[in-house]
C-alpha cells in the first residue's frame with residue numbers, strides 16, 4: 490500500500506513510522522523545507538527527538554510527490570491548518586483515494602470538525618475517515634500497546650483504515666460514528682486544559698477525577714445532541730482519550746493548562762510547550778456548539794473565561810464548585 494502522510498509533526502511522524510513498519514510505502518510531507526531538510530540530514534523526527542525515521546521512508550516538502558499515486562492520504566497537520574492543507578491537496582486528490590484525518594479540533598468559524606472541513610473542501614463524495622483515541626505519539630513510537638478507533642460513514646473506509654494501521658501493538662476498532670469520534674477528540678483537549686489547570690493550582694486526584702467525570706458528561710451531552718452514539722463517548726475516542734489526555738505527562742493540553750494554573754498567561758504557556766495545544770483553538774467553537782445545540786458546558790465555559798477573559802483559574806474552579814445544587818441523574 491502506498492501512503493502519503495501530510496504533516497511531519499510528532500503525530501505525522503509516529504504514524505508514518507508505524508505505516509512504514511506495517512509494510513506500507515510511505516512518503517512524509519512537511520510544509521517547511523528547512524524542517525524537512527533538517528530531518529533528512531538527521532534522520533530523526535524534529536518533534537520527537539531521538540526517534541529515527543525508517544531509511545526506506547521518503548521525506549519531502551514537495552506536496553505533489555507525497556500525494557500522487559497513493560492509496561491512502563493521512564492528514565496530520567494542526568487543526569488550524571486543515572482547511573488550507575485541504576485546499577492545497579485538492580488538485581491532486583484522485584477519485585478513489587482514501588483520506589484519513591488524524592487531527593483533533595473544531596474550526597472556529599464554521600464549527601466543522603476535521604472530516605467536515607475535508608468534505609467541505611474536497612466534496613461530499615470524498616472517501617473520508619478519521620483515526621482517533623488515547624494515542625500519545627511518544628508511546629506509539631515505542632510500540633507501547635495502544636488502542637484507537639477508525640471511523641467513517643462508509644464502513645468499508647473504516648475497515649480499510651483498520652487494515653492499514655493495525656498491528657500487534659496498535660489495535661484498531663471500526664465505527665461509523667464520525668460525529669461522536671470527532672466531538673470526543675476535539676472537546677477532550679478543552680477539558681484537559683482544565684485538568685492541567687487543576688494540577689497547576691495544586692489541587693488533587695479527587696479534583697482530577699471530578700473534572701474527567703463531569704467533563705465526559707459535557708462532551709457526551711453535546712455529541713449526542715449532534716447525533717453521536719453513547720457507545721462512542723464511553724469508548725476510546727471519548728472516555729479513553731479524555732482519561733489519557735487529562736492524566737498523561739505527554740499531553741500538551743494538560744501541560745499548557747498546568748502552566749496556566751501556575752500563573753502563566755495562555756500564550757506564554759503555549760509558547761513554553763513548543764507543540765500544538767489544540768484545546769485552545771477548539772475552546773470557543775466548543776462553546777458555540779453548546780449554544781447552538783442548547784447544551785450546558787460549564788467546564789468548557791470556564792476554560793474559555795480563563796483563556797480569553799483573564800479570569801483567574803482559581804476563581805473559575807470556585808465558580809464551578811458554587812453552581813446551583815443539581816441532581817446527577819436529572
Ligand SMILES: NC(=O)c1ccc[n+]([C@@H]2O[C@H](COP(=O)([O-])OP(=O)(O)OC[C@H]3O[C@@H](n4cnc5c(N)ncnc54)[C@H](O)[C@@H]3O)[C@@H](O)[C@H]2O)c1
Nearest residue numbers: 497498499500520536566567568570592593625626764765
Ligand atoms: N502528538 C500526538 O501525540 C497526537 C496524537 C493524536 C492526535 N494528534 C493530533 O495531530 C495533529 C497534529 O499535531 P502534532 O501533535 O503532530 O503537532 P506537533 O506540535 O507535534 O507538530 C506540529 C507540526 O505542524 C506543522 N505545521 C504548523 N503549521 C502548519 C501549517 N500551516 N501547515 C502544515 N503544517 C504545519 C509544524 O511544522 C509541525 O511539524 C493535532 O490535531 C493533534 O491533536 C496528536
Ligand SMILES: O=P(O)(O)OC[C@H](O)CO
Nearest residue numbers: 622623624625740741742
Ligand atoms: O498531547 P495532546 O494533549 O494534544 O494529546 C495527544 C493525543 O490526542 C492523545 O490521545
